[in-house]
Amino acid sequence: MVFLRGAVTVLCFVIFIFYSSLPTYASSSVFFRDDFNSINDFDWIISDMQNEVEIIHNSSNEGLLRLSSPIDHEIPFLQLKKDLGLLDNFYIEFRYRMTGPGFGSGLILSDKQLEPYSREMSWDDFIFVIWPNGTGGYSIVSRPCPSAEVTCVHDEYRQQVSPTQDSQWHVIKFNYLEGVYTVYIDNVLFFESSHSDLKVKYIYFGSPHRTITNTAWPIHELDYIHVSSEEDSIVQKFKMVLIPGLGSSWNLDAIMDGSTDSDWEVPEFVDLYDSLIKSIENNGYVRDKDLYIFGYDWRKSIDNLADDLQDYIDAMNLNTGEKIYLVGHSMGGLVARSYVQKYGLDNVEKIVTLGSPHQGVLDAYPVWEGAALWGDVWWEKAALELAVHLNRKPGESRVKALRSQAPGIKDLLPVYEFLVSNGLKKPLSQLSQKNEYLAELNNILNGADSVMKTFMGIGIQTRSALNVTQRTGLDKLLDRWEDGKPLANNPFIFADGDGTVLKTSAAGPFSSTLEINKSHIGLAYEENSIESILEEFGLDRSKAEVVEPDKRDNFLAVILRSPGRLLVCDESGETCNENFGLYFPTQKLFLLPGYGGQKISAKVIEDGFGKYDLHVGLVYEEEDWSVLKGNLEASNQIDGYIIEGRNDSTDIIPDEDTENHYLNAAASELGLFSPSWDRGGYFTKARDKNIAKNLRLKYIRLLRTVLRQEYKKAVKKNNPDYLLAVNAVWNTNDYLARVLLKGQGKNKESSVAAYIKRTKNLSQLVNTRLAKGNNLLTGMIYEFASKKMANISSLDTKEFDLRADLLMSVEYLLYTTLDNI
Missing domain, CATH: 2.60.120.200 (Jelly Rolls)
Structure with a gap:
């Protein structure tokens, strides 16, 4: 030119x-x-x-x-x-x-x-x-x-x-x-x-x-x-800090051993925020340059997390006079606002909260007072469940374990009247467990309203209030429901929200709000929400990019505690560990999200000698854990187990070579507390395959009477480890009965129905008597019986003999509970 x-x-x-x-x-x-x-x-x-x-x-x-x-x-x-x-x-x-x-x-x-x-x-x-x-x-x-x-x-x-x-x-x-x-x-x-x-x-x-x-x-x-x-x-464009919700940040060592550690991050398998992160990056932001992801220890109180966020901002050089954006989902939004209300607004240009429960969330109540599961997605459940299960001390109730491991849950309790008893709302002042922190945060905003924008999910019926009644004696022993036990059927009252957090709670005490017709997790990844977030920060909404997240809601966990290596495979044995699910070799942890009940194999491979505990947990709407005891005592020893799901529980069967190790380990553990517990040799005879089946069944049932006495000793000595050792032998005894009776049906359905009726009546009697009890170990025996009762319903309805025997096992445990009240 x-x-x-x-x-x-x-x-x-x-x-x-x-x-x-x-x-x-x-x-x-x-x-x-x-x-x-x-x-x-x-x-x-x-x-x-x-x-x-x-x-x-x-x-x-x-x-x-x-x-x-x-x-x-x-x-x-x-x-x-x-x-x-x-x-x-x-x-x-x-x-x-x-x-x-x-x-x-x-x-x-x-x-x-x-x-x-x-x-x-x-x-x-x-x-x-x-x-x-x-x-x-x-x-x-x-x-x-x-x-x-x-x-x-x-x-x-x-x-x-x-x-x-x-x-x-x-x-x-x-x-x-x-x-x-x-x-x-x-x-x-x-x-x-x-x-x-x-x-x-x-x-x-x-x-x-x-x-x-x-x-x-x-x-x-x-x-x-x-x-x-x-x-x-x-x-002006400002650097941005994304603060995810409860359970999104992980530090496996801290979660599994209950330790404190500042090195928390959002792992790859938590992909709920990938859409938001990618859309922000599409607008020119770069990770760790002007876009930061604050991984945090969600077990802590909100106030302590505000301190941690301040430390993070200092560590990332974000407190040098420049303004920053904060965007928080769910609990993350509470951390963001708590930070500005504690440390001031000088370095914060704007905060956007996505479905954050500024007035609390009802779902926190069954977690805090009943140790129920938290979350809709498997990794939310896994984060808290692993912390509670693995760090629960012998003789400690599940509720106390949860409160000691995750005190921050209390800061999520509703700050409005949410419990209904006999048609009347219970005043917050009458509750034993109150969220005083969030109430105070809402009363004194310290100027936070000037930088806040709250996104509210709407259009979904959301749990707003809970009909409750007086707790039972067992609940008291297990530290549950001190402010009221949810009614058995349809206890919830509903209002508009995102399916988890109410619209009014997501709005909180702030004047600038936005309604979006999305679910609680949808606020974090669906297109309309992402576009609105970008727009709020002055970014190009056309660059919103949606990555469909993992929304599976259950998982299977296999954890080895002790010497040895863990190998978890599909039924064929060809696809194992990281190729089969999520495997963390250092922690000897295997997670299988979306477990469908299929048979899988778990092997404990000798890599040093000593006793081991193999934890197997299926977590869905409720948690179901089994702990199998073993002992690695020979070079190249391999203990193998087959795991198969049954509704909300699992069957765990040792292979032929492992069965003796499994039975011996349980018997040996109980022998530490009561060396002559099997003086009649019933356990030895019950497992002797050279003895006729009918005689072996006789010894299995005689052994239950022996173990009733061991329970009495454990309760009298107030020794939870002793009681757990009795539980382990009881489980192995039931395992032997299952092996002998599986597929048999000599009993009639009417006989099984009679057993069920008798067991339910006995259970009601135990519940009544427990109101006078004051020993946690007695409650633990009854809880053990209740879980066995629940698992019976998952058996094949035609296995009348097996169902009858397991009902008999439950009946023995209920009488044992009465023995110790």
């Missing part, structure tokens, strides 16, 4: 204002933005002949785009895929630098698609172009005439930006409003057109044209480019 040589290039500045915080767009006016932290072929058509399109990062890891070329006929270029013709008016801003003499366009604004490298440039190819003059300077060349030049004739109008070399960065703005173009350089008006019918549709950076002869090309650099539909849409 010979006629443009000597013209001055101005238009090659693409938008990138250098603040310590980068610019961004507000609200729905955003059309496009790129901060060039990476090469983005999602929005650009890229022509890079010899790897001359580069992303260059400075010492702060902020990126810029550089185009360069050796002496050649061509220079690389990028074409924006988005069509500006869709906008009635537009505002383009970019930060640009040209270095060195040469020729070739820096930036082209055109109304047509240009065919790459097919010919030289003509006037019809552009509306504006930035063009170098060969000495290091550049001009803006315009087809629209300036308003002040009455003698201008359509076509070629040039205005120099610099006649000589200028290697400085410049912020250039091209605005189009009601048919008039204006150009600003470093916020100074440079050009204003008369009314023009020419409308820019396409943006090119670099040159899609070729020259007749080999030509030296200058280096063109873009720091950023932003396009919006409103002039005032460009606002």
Whole structure:
């Protein structure tokens, strides 16, 4: 394009204002933005002949785009895929630098698609172009005439930006409003057109044209480019901290041994926030540069987590005078607001909370007072369940274990009247367990309302209140339901919300709110919600990208505690450990999300000698754990077990080589507390395969009477370890009965029905008597019996003999409970 040589290039500045915080767009006016932290072929058509399109990062890891070329006929270029013709008016801003003499366009604004490298440039190819003059300077060349030049004739109008070399960065703005173009350089008006019918549709950076002869090309650099539909849409971009919900952050060692550790992070299998993170990254943010994910120990109180967030902000150098954004989902939103209410607003520009229970959440009540499961997704349940199960001390109730491991759950209890007894709401002042922290936080906002925006999920019936009655004697022994036990059938009262958090609770005491018809987890990943979040932070909502998260709601856990290696495989034995589920070799933990009840094998492989505990847990609507005891005492010993799901519980069968190890380990453990417990030899005879089945069954039932006496001794000595050892032998005894009776049906259905009726009546009697009891171990025996009763319902209804025998086992345990009240 010979006629443009000597013209001055101005238009090659693409938008990138250098603040310590980068610019961004507000609200729905955003059309496009790129901060060039990476090469983005999602929005650009890229022509890079010899790897001359580069992303260059400075010492702060902020990126810029550089185009360069050796002496050649061509220079690389990028074409924006988005069509500006869709906008009635537009505002383009970019930060640009040209270095060195040469020729070739820096930036082209055109109304047509240009065919790459097919010919030289003509006037019809552009509306504006930035063009170098060969000495290091550049001009803006315009087809629209300036308003002040009455003698201008359509076509070629040039205005120099610099006649000589200028290697400085410049912020250039091209605005189009009601048919008039204006150009600003470093916020100074440079050009204003008369009314023009020419409308820019396409943006090119670099040159899609070729020259007749080999030509030296200058280096063109873009720091950023932003396009919006409103002039005032460009606002400051701030670094952002994402704070996920309860159970999203993991530190396996801390979870499994109950220790304190600051090294918490969101693992790959927690993918609920991938959509939000990806959508923010699509807007030019970069992880650990201006986008941070705060992994935290959700077991702690909210107040302590506010301190941890302050420490994190300091550690990440986010407290240097710059403002930051905080966005928190569920419990994460409470952490964010608690932080600003405790440490002030000086460094926080805005907080967005997604379904955060600012008035508490009813689901926290059954967790805090009943040690129920938490969460809808398997990893939420797993995080808390592993902490409670593995760190529960012998003789400690599950409720006490939960409260000691996760005191932060209390800070999620509702701060409104939510318990209903005999049709009347119970005043909060009368409750033993109250959420005083959140109530105080809501009473004194300390200016937090000025930076808060709360997203509320709506359109789903959500648990709002709970009908309760007086707790039973067993509940008292097990520390459950001190403020009221939920009624057995349909105890909940519902109101509008996201299925977990009420609309009113998600709004909280704050004035700026947004309703979105989404579920609690949907607020964190579904498209409409992500778009609204981006918009709230002034980002481009069109760059929302949805990644469907894992929503499986149950899991199987296999955990080895002690020496040895763990190998968990599918039934074929060919797919194992990390190829089968999630496997953590250091912690000897295997997790299988979405377990469907299929047979799997678990092997304990000798890697050192000693006793082991193999924990097998199926967690769905309730938790069901079995702990198998074994002893690695021979080189190359392998103990194998087959695990198979039955409704909400599991059958665990040792293989033939392992059976003796399994039985011996249980007997040996009880022998530590009562060396002569099997003086009649019943356990030895019950497992002797050379004895007739009917005699073996006789010894199994005689053994139950022996074990009743061992329970009495354990309760009298108040020794929970002793009691757990009796439980283990009782389980192995029931296992022997199951092996002998499986598939047999001599008993009639009517006989089984009579057993069930008798057992239920006995259970009611025990419940009544337990009101006078005061020993936790007695309650543990009854709880053991209740779980066995629940598991019987999962047996094949035609296995009458087996069901009758297990009902007999439950009956013995219920009488044992009565013995110890």
